[in-house]
Structures are given as C-alpha cells and as structure tokens.
Amino acid sequence: xxxxxxxxxxxxxxxxxxxxxxxxxxxxxxxxxxxxxxxxxxxxxxxxxxxxxxxxxxxxxxxxxxxxxxxxxxxxxxxxxxxxxxxxxxxxxxxxxxxxxxxxxxxxx
Amino acid sequence: xxxxxxxxxxxxxxxxxxxxxxxxxxxxxxxxxxxxxxxxxxxxxxxxxxxxxxxxxxxxxxxxxxxxxxxxxxxxxxxxxxxxxxxxxxxxxxxxxxxxxxxxxxxxx
Numbered sequence: 660x661x662x663x664x665x666x667x668x669x670x671x672x673x674x675x676x677x678x679x680x681x682x683x684x685x686x687x688x689x690x691x692x693x694x695x696x697x698x699x700x701x702x703x704x705x706x707x708x709x710x711x712x713x714x715x716x717x718x719x720x721x722x723x724x725x726x727x728x729x730x731x732x733x734x735x736x737x738x739x740x741x742x743x744x745x746x747x748x749x750x751x752x753x754x755x756x757x758x759x760x761x762x763x764x765x766x767x768x
Numbered sequence: 769x770x771x772x773x774x775x776x777x778x779x780x781x782x783x784x785x786x787x788x789x790x791x792x793x794x795x796x797x798x799x800x801x802x803x804x805x806x807x808x809x810x811x812x813x814x815x816x817x818x819x820x821x822x823x824x825x826x827x828x829x830x831x832x833x834x835x836x837x838x839x840x841x842x843x844x845x846x847x848x849x850x851x852x853x854x855x856x857x858x859x860x861x862x863x864x865x866x867x868x869x870x871x872x873x874x875x876x877x
C-alpha cells in the first residue's frame with residue numbers, strides 16, 4: 660500500500676531541535692540575513708521554500724544562516740514536494756522565552 | 769548660592785541616545801557580557817555603579833560593552849557621587865520594540 664500523498668510530499672527529519680537558551684536565540688536573531696529570514700516566515704508556521712527567504716547572498720551562505728536558526732530552535736526544516744522548506748517555531752520559542760520572538764516580529768524598524 | 773545636594777551628586781550628560789533599530793538592539797543584547805549587564809540592572813531604571821554590572825572582564829573591555837549598550841539606547845549613563853553609573857531604559861526600549869526587552873529580562877535561561 661502506498662502512503663497518502665501528503666505523507667509522501669512532506670517529510671520531517673530529526674532536525675527539530677530544542678529551543679536554545681536566551682543568548683543563543685539572541686545571537687541567531689542578531690544578524691541582518693537571519694532577521695530577514697525570520698521576518699519572511701509565516702508566524703503561523705506554514706513552511707516556505709528556502710529561496711523565498713533571502714536575497715543578496717549565495718545558496719551556501721544562506722544554508723549556513725538557516726543552520727544557525729535551526730540549531731537555536733527558531734526554525735524547523737521539512738521537505739515538501741522534494742524541496743527544502745523552513746517554518747518558524749513561534750510557539751516553541753514563545754514557550755521558552757515568552758514575548759521575545761513576538762516582540763521581534765512586531766518591530767518593523 | 770550652591771546647588772541642591774542631589775543636583776550636585778547626579779549629572780546627566782548628553783549621552784541619552786535614541787533607541788536604535790531592532791537589529792542594532794538585538795546585536796547589543798546578543799553578547800554574554802552585555803546580557804549579564806542588562807540582567808543586573810534594575811528594571812525600574814535605578815542607576816547602578818559600573819563595577820556592580822560585570823565580572824571576569826577588564827575595565828576597558830567593560831567600557832566597550834557599556835558603549836555598545838548605550839549607543840543602542842538600551843542604557844544611559846549618569847554620574848552619581850563622582851562615579852559613573854548606568855541605568856536600564858526599559859520604557860524607552862519597550863516604546864520602540866514592544867515586548868522585546870521585557871522578554872529578555874523575563875527569560876532566565
């Protein structure tokens with residue numbers, strides 16, 4: 660029996676990491692490329708394809724920044740239709756550091 | 769006529785800077801020495817003497833960190849009884865980036 664189409668299209672590998680401590684989360688957010696990635700992600704956690712989340716840096720630089728965000732527990736990675744996507748983990752970050760990420764998302768300057 | 773004792777003891781030079789944009793505030797907070805300085809400051813804005821705000825770094829390193837926090841508008845400097853003090857500008861930072869600094873202060877890990 661083949662899996663349901665949704666299950667085949669989306670996989671979640673074991674890279675949903677615990678939300679890091681405050682300093683590591685601040686360090687992850689305190690970078691212009693990564694802050695822009697976080698701002699472009701949907702706060703409701705809908706995955707977005709990598710390429711939609713940055714401009715002006717190369718793919719390997721972007722991968723490095725995604726890794727830092729993922730290791731801080733701020734985003735999670737999934738594969739949708741064979742393409743890597745990222746999603747914001749707003750609830751998880753808010754559980755550990757209430758107000759912090761909401762404050763970052765609300766601030767527009 | 770001599771000034772009132774309080775006026776003589778405390779001076780506020782022109783170094784109360786505007787609260788910076790989000791990225792600069794995050795960069796100011798995303799450092800272990802500076803995060804500790806901010807955590808040791810009274811949220812109500814009572815000035816504390818420099819030396820009470822750090823351990824394990826030299827005076828000139830500490831001055832460098834105070835400068836970064838001051839230039840981001842997170843702290844202000846005053847002179848009390850001839851000694852440099854710093855105070856947290858929680859309300860000013862919250863005005864510009866609601867939730868951010870309160871979130872940082874509330875998070876203990």
